Amino acid sequence: MIVLAEKRDYYEVMGVGKTATDDEIKKAFRKLAKKYHPDLNPGDKEAEAKFKEVNEAYEILSNKDSRARYDQFGHAGVDPSYSQAGGSAWAGSPFEADFDIGDIFSSFFGGGFGGSSRRRANPNAPRRGGDVSAVITLSFEEAAKGCKKEISYKVIENCADCSGTGAAKGTSPKTCSVCKGSGQATVTQRTPFGVVQTTRTCESCAGSGKIIEKPCPVCYGTGHINKNKKVEVNIPAGIDQGQILNISGHGNAGKNKGPNGDLHVHINVRPHEIFKRQGDDVYCDLPITFVQAALGCEVIVPTLEGKVSYHIHEGTQPGDVFKLKNKGIERLNSRGRGDQFVKIVLEVPKNLSQKQKDLLKEFESISQEVNYQKRKGFFSKIKEMFGE
16 A cells, blocks of 8 residues: 655645735744744754744745645645645555656656656756836826936845845855755656656755755745835836836845846826826817907916917917927937927806996997808808708
8 A cells, every 4th residue: 555645734834824915924934933943942853843844834835936836736836746645556566655657757758747847957056036016106297307216115135144045143054965955856766667766856955955954043044034125216207107117136136146136116197287198298278268269369388397478369269279399298218309289278257247248248249240250151051951
């Protein structure tokens, strides 16, 4: 009868539920790491085993990708050497051995099912840190003209106490004596096809290639800490809603002296009370009176660069649009700028006095068709439609 060792559920090891947040998992890890730390339990093999089990569980659950694989496939999703208990064995096998069907196919075809390679990269090779994101909200003017902004965000940095090694001060990680630092161990197995050799994740170092005998008390052997960080960012003129600035080297710390990841700054721009933007052009409405539109006048128009004077021509109609050249937004990372388009909005007066009403009636009585060409044309078409 084949007896397969079954690992405990990582959530059970950590004492949290499957919906636990990253902070809850981290809190549970710190509590358990202190409880089973070898320095606090000298000579206690059970505590030492618990400490290793907790570290292994935290390594999987604290990483977004590995946690997702674990949630979907269990231990098989994060450990290629794991074979779930209760799996079928070769019927009538004359010997007792725990072998994995995937390992057998790997031995013959150089990979798992489908021929995919099961080789792992050097666990001690430098690895780039992950990217992080932050959101910044700008005013309309800040986005148009550019500015400097201080951004606060969360990042993973190397532990200053152990310089990212995970080992306590005065000590250093040792190369795993089992896998010689490769993170993989060769296992010889007897199978119905004969004796085969397979490569599996080293159980002694959990694939890291290193053994930390005395973990750092600050980062609990992880080599990294979460930190709130601030950085001043130069916002270029012309940036727009939804665009992303990439700040190189300000992301999570790399592993094994690898480079840091990047910071992605997502841009949010507040709406303006007067201006609207389309590309590099600016649009706004300009309310004027009936008298100003009829007689023409000088008006003050707001722009991003301040106030400018503009002459409204006699007989200007509602909805007419005029352009202020080069009064728009600077083109991002380029020369030149857009234009500003101003739409005329005719405001009809309210709450007229009796004198005002009398004057308007007098004006209406002396108005001629030549003063209202659109009105004249409209009613001429109505007469044609109804044969009047």
